[in-house]
Amino acid sequence: QVRLVESGGGLVQPGGSLRLSCAASGTIRSISDMAWYRQAPGKERELVASITSGGSTNYADSVKGRFTISRDNAKNTVYLQMNGLKPEDTAVYLCNAPKVWPTYSTIIRDLWGQGTLVTVSS
Numbered sequence: 001q002v003r004l005v006e007s008g009g010g011l012v013q014p015g016g017s018l019r020l021s022c023a024a025s026g027t028i029r030s031i032s033d034m035a036w037y038r039q040a041p042g043k044e045r046e047l048v049a050s051i052t053s054g055g056s057t058n059y060a061d062s063v064k065g066r067f068t069i070s071r072d073n074a075k076n077t078v079y080l081q082m083n084g085l086k087p088e089d090t091a092v093y094l095c096n097a098p099k100v101w102p103t104y105s106t107i108i109r110d111l112w113g114q115g116t117l118v119t120v121s122s
Contacts, residue, residue, distance in 0.1 A: 002026035002102050002111065004095045009116030016120070017083045022095030022113055024076040027103035034071055034078040035098075038091035038118075048093070049080060062088075085120045092117050 008020040024031060035050035049059045049069035057069050068081040078095060095113040102108065 002028065002100055002105075002108055004097060004111055004113035006093065006095050006113045006116040009093060009118045011119045011121065012085055013122055014086060014120055016085050017081070018085065018118060020080040020082065020093055020116060020118075022078045022080075024097065024100065024111075028076045029101040029103045031073075031076060031097050031101070032099040033097070035096045036069060036078070036080045037094045037096055038089075039094065039115075040091040043091075045094070051078060082118070085118075087120050090118060090120045 003025045004022055005025060006020060006022045008018060010018065012018055033050055033052050036048040037045050038048050039045040047060060048063055049057065049067055051057045051069045051071050059067060066084040069078065071078045092115040094115040097111045098109065100108040100111050
């Protein structure tokens, strides 16, 4: 079974840094785009950053200059380096892959991880 598994969340002080990872488990033939979303209590889920299979990136205005998304296609893993964290960055961060092609199965659409909690507080 193919899954997305996030890791790296935790408690950090304002101005601190965290590096999130999202690894696609199982036998994967290819993954197109990958993205990081976040959702804070009482707020809508928002797109934080995305990256194409070729490495093109997009960021939400609120994180530009502070966050960097990257991927390692050989490891089927996407990363989110978060620097200069602010309290408003506190949220559950979720990994998403719109299209995943397993080696031994048909395409999986709109695959989500379970999320990892990032808390920015003193």
